[in-house]
Amino acid sequence: EVQLVESGGDLVQPGGSLRLSCAVSGFSLSTYDMNWVRQAPGKGLEWLSYISPSSSTIYYAESVNGRFTVSRDNAKNSLFLQMNSLTPEDTAVYFCAREKIAAGLDYWGRGTLVTVSS
Amino acid sequence: NVLTQSPATLSLPRGERATLSCRARETVASDWLAWYQKKSGQAPKLLVYGASNRAPGVPDRFTGSGSGTHFTLTITRLESDDSAEYYCQQYGYSYTFGRGTKLEV
Numbered sequence: 184e185v186q187l188v189e190s191g192g193d194l195v196q197p198g199g200s201l202r203l204s205c206a207v208s209g210f211s212l213s214t215y216d217m218n219w220v221r222q223a224p225g226k227g228l229e230w231l232s233y234i235s236p237s238s239s240t241i242y243y244a245e246s247v248n249g250r251f252t253v254s255r256d257n258a259k260n261s262l263f264l265q266m267n268s269l270t271p272e273d274t275a276v277y278f279c280a281r282e283k284i285a286a287g288l289d290y291w292g293r294g295t296l297v298t299v300s301s
Numbered sequence: 302n303v304l305t306q307s308p309a310t311l312s313l314p315r316g317e318r319a320t321l322s323c324r325a326r327e328t329v330a331s332d333w334l335a336w337y338q339k340k341s342g343q344a345p346k347l348l349v350y351g352a353s354n355r356a357p358g359v360p361d362r363f364t365g366s367g368s369g370t371h372f373t374l375t376i377t378r379l380e381s382d383d384s385a386e387y388y389c390q391q392y393g394y395s396y397t398f399g400r401g402t403k404l405e406v
Contacts, residue, residue, distance in 0.1 A: 218396070220345075228337070228345065228388050230396040242395060278344065287335030287350035287392060294344065 185209040185290045187279050192295030199269050199299070205262040205279030205292060212236075213257035216282040219264050221275035222294075229275075232264065233282070247273075269299045302327045302391050304399035312405040319376040321402045323389035328369050330393025336365055336374045339386045339401070348387075349374065379406045 191203040205217075219231040232253040233242040241253055252265040262279050276296050280288035303326040313319055323334065332352040337345040347356045349365030352372055364375045376383055384406045389399040 220398075222339075227386070227401040228339065228390075228398045230390070230398055233396065244396075280345075282392075283350075285331070285333060285351060286354070287333075287347050287356075287390065288337075288345070289347050289350075289356065291344035291346075 187292035189279055189292045189295035192297045194298045195269055196301050197270055197299055200267045203264040203277055207260050212260045217262050218280045218282055220278045220280055223275040271299050274299050302397050304389055304397050306399035306402050310403045313379055315379050315406055317379050319379055319404055321374040321387055323372040323399050325370040329391045332368045333393035334372050335390045337388045381406050
């Protein structure tokens with residue numbers, strides 16, 4: 184069974200940093216593109232970042248480019264999102280999602296809550 | 302590529318048909334357009350990919366159609382469990398989500 188489990192969400196002060204993890208099981212992480220998506224309270228889904236299987240290609244949304252860094256450890260079946268210079272606008276539930284080539288984001292985790300507040 | 306979904310909210314009785322629209326500002330490359338269902342506290346669920354391909358396990362009451370810049374998700378024989386937010390996403394060039402349609406059954 185394919186599973187993705189995010190962790191690392193917490194309450195952090197503005198300007199602070201946080202590192203999210205996504206542990207996957209039921210499939211080989213090394214063969215899939217992966218993404219991070221978030222949903223702020225009362226808002227819609229917002230795509231944040233993409234990383235290819237070998238980490239050779241990485242994309243970011245404009246809203247997080249330069250502040251967030253995506254990475255992966257295929258041997259440990261884990262995906263990461265390093266978030267720096269956090270602002271209250273980054274408060275959201277953060278999801279990791281598996282991408283199937285030409286077929287959208289087919290599996291998602293349940294998300295981890297990040298709250299940025301003083 | 303900005304995606305505009307309409308209507309923002311939709312309220313329909315059980316058994317009816319819902320038609321959700323997603324319009325792209327620019328042509329969606331290869332019609333790489335997906336639809337997702339999102340319920341509060343749950344992970345988003347992929348319904349349709351490639352504009353018209355139903356994801357595994359999705360009931361045939363859910364049908365995606367369209368190409369280019371105009372796409373539609375049609376849900377027939379509405380059930381109470383269909384109450385959710387529905388998002389379109391293009392993945393032909395980078396990635397963009399629409400703002401969603403809230404469906405109440």
